[in-house]
Amino acid sequence: MERLATSRPQVVNRKAIVGCIVAALIFWCSIRLSERYSTTETIELDYALPVGSTFAQDPPKSIEATVTATGWDLLREHFLRGNRRIMIDSIDLRQNPDGIISLRREIAEAFLGQNLQVDAITNPRVVVRTERLASKYVPLELRSVVGYHPGFSGAGQASLSVDSVLLTGPRSRINELEVWYTDTLSVEGLRDSLSTKVGIAADPIGAIQVEPSLTSVLLRVQQYTERSIYVPVKVTGYAGKDSLSIFPSQVLVTCAIGLEDYERLNAEEFELVVEFDASNKQFVRELPVIVRKVPSYAVTTTVVPRSVELFTIKAVTARNELSAEGPQ
Numbered sequence: 001m002e003r004l005a006t007s008r009p010q011v012v013n014r015k016a017i018v019g020c021i022v023a024a025l026i027f028w029c030s031i032r033l034s035e036r037y038s039t040t041e042t043i044e045l046d047y048a049l050p051v052g053s054t055f056a057q058d059p060p061k062s063i064e065a066t067v068t069a070t071g072w073d074l075l076r077e078h079f080l081r082g083n084r085r086i087m088i089d090s091i092d093l094r095q096n097p098d099g100i101i102s103l104r105r106e107i108a109e110a111f112l113g114q115n116l117q118v119d120a121i122t123n124p125r126v127v128v129r130t131e132r133l134a135s136k137y138v139p140l141e142l143r144s145v146v147g148y149h150p151g152f153s154g155a156g157q158a159s160l161s162v163d164s165v166l167l168t169g170p171r172s173r174i175n176e177l178e179v180w181y182t183d184t185l186s187v188e189g190l191r192d193s194l195s196t197k198v199g200i201a202a203d204p205i206g207a208i209q210v211e212p213s214l215t216s217v218l219l220r221v222q223q224y225t226e227r228s229i230y231v232p233v234k235v236t237g238y239a240g241k242d243s244l245s246i247f248p249s250q251v252l253v254t255c256a257i258g259l260e261d262y263e264r265l266n267a268e269e270f271e272l273v274v275e276f277d278a279s280n281k282q283f284v285r286e287l288p289v290i291v292r293k294v295p296s297y298a299v300t301t302t303v304v305p306r307s308v309e310l311f312t313i314k315a316v317t318a319r320n321e322l323s324a325e326g327p328q
Helices: 002-034 071-080 090-095 104-110 171-175 318-325
Strands: 036-047 053-055 062-070 084-088 100-102 117-121 125-127 130-148 152-154 164-170 180-190 194-199 209-211 214-219 221-236 243-247 250-258 271-275 286-288 290-293 300-304 307-313
Touching (some): 130 152, 130 171, 130 214, 164 171, 180 194, 180 214
Parallel strands (some): 130 180, 221 271
Antiparallel strands (some): 036 062, 053 130, 062 117, 152 221, 164 209, 194 214, 221 250, 271 290
């Protein structure tokens, strides 16, 4: 009984202490919330463009204003208000042909009747550049970084299900565009033909709409092999009276090509030359073979031998021929 009697006053004391702490906290919060504070408010901007017009560049999406109010007003504002928005319509744009629009009045109205004082605005004016809308079709090209498995290569050009796209946007930008690209397709270790989808690149500044937004891509893959073929060598830059001969007149060219291209390879698709330097007074007997042209489907090309020898054959006049023959 004595133990119960001594514990009851302790419980009462704890409750009194907690009550005092809560009352002090409420009193402190009431004082603090009655003071005035500054905060930054974001105001979102919406636009209604005139028919047939578009943005020449992305306009501001929002502006910020510094407002001052009591803690109570700011707390109520935080929980009760929705997003602040200002509409810039086509009438505003027509009345301001330079595109500079002042938003001071609209910003003041956005905070009207809410006990919030607007102290500063990050940018009370916005610049909205518009111009006439234009559309045109341009060819679509694939951007790709493709790595093949050893012994394999691509077979022809990649095939796209969409060969052109419709661009719609500011006339000044549309007129200067002649081609559009896909997103970059990256593949490593490819050894089988690949059919996939790839996105069509969006305009990085958002001023141009691109349709469609997706295309199918077919990458054909083939295994490659080697084939050797003899190709004649031509001499360029020689204009002397003597005849010029080279040895060997043909060199052996070895190419790595796809199996599908094995039979189509022929000597006419190559151009091998030696360049004779007429300004060099000392006759050079050996010149390197220069590869000027190879088939586009050849992966690697080697030439053997890498140089040829030059020989001159002296020209013989008709008089020398007669004197050599003598009288009959």
